């Protein structure tokens with residue numbers, strides 16, 4: 001750690017550049033709506049939540065959108081409503097909540113490896129595991145859509161469901177041109193503050209299965225269809241009205257935010273691509289990423305320093321970064337008892353070499369330019385130091 005009290009040297013950025021910030025346009029319309037909600041006494045699961053579900057369903061091109069209190073809750077409810085029980089194949093290169101949802105629903109996780117180029121669940125790694133599995137949970141890692149074509153085929157061959165953790169995927173597109181949200185039996189988005197569209201806290205389950213949607217609406221309300229005879233053990237997974245309004249308000253601005261985000265990500269890519277030892281995530285032909293995160297993989301030998309040293313150097317200049325997803329899920333304490341049934345070497349390699357750079361929809365473009373410039377300088381000095389040493 002740098003000792004701030006004695007570090008008088010000027011930093012590249014006078015103020016800390018955050019890794020992520022929720023984009024919220026708190027205008028007069030929002031102020032008015034929040035006041036109206038608070039005065040109305042309808043604080044949860046009312047008019048605005050329904051409005052948000054309709055608008056989001058239309059935007060994503062799906063039959064049903066069910067708003068919930070978080071993505072983790074939404075995933076738990078999907079598992080519960082499908083009455084799954086057994087082993088669920090999950091990527092280890094993901095955020096902890098993917099695994100947690102499987103465990104909270106009473107199922108076991110079975111980890112499978114990631115594709116070295118797209119960093120999403122590798123269908124070839126899933127294939128040997130589906131025979132024993134009750135379902136597959138895939139993830140749109142950093143916004144790049146996972147290979148639902150191959151995964152769906154594998155699941156169909158065994159008659160098991162494909163569930164999709166779409167926490168990073170709001171705004172992403174599949175190679176067939178459809179929006180993320182319509183594949184698998186259900187996709188579950190996160191609307192928490194670090195995601196591309198935020199309602200404060202929140203989640204959204206999308207599905208084209210009408211019976212499942214009906215069960216999910218019951219499930220988020222304790223399993224109570226309204227007559228106080230609970231049909232199964234649900235929980236409180238409702239979204240608040242303030243969150244519902246935030247969703248409606250954000251959705252009207254979302255395409256603009258997404259364009260900015262993609263252009264900032266494009267800026268990083270064009271300015272850093274070609275720098276030795278830095279590798280970007282491959283977006284499949286025809287697909288589009290939401291760029292929930294801009295991850296780069298650092299090859300220490302070619303770049304001149306490893307991921308940790310680069311993060312430290314950027315931190316010294318006030319640039320925040322994260323080491324997503326390190327440790328990987330199978331390396332975390334909560335999962336140490338999961339039997340190792342598959343090779344996870346790509347995951348381990350990614351977890352040890354990944355860094356995510358600052359990116360949010362209202363980030364000024366000049367910050368991207370300056371961070372890229374800084375990374376180029378860091379690389380140049382590392383090369384020089386390396387050259388001297390050898």
Ligand SMILES: *Cc1c(COP(=O)(O)O)cnc(C)c1O
Nearest residue numbers: 070071072095097098167190192
């Ligand atoms: C953020 C995240 C979640 C959890 O979302 P919540 O809305 O916080 O429950 C689940 N999966 C992935 C991959 C995530 O990044």
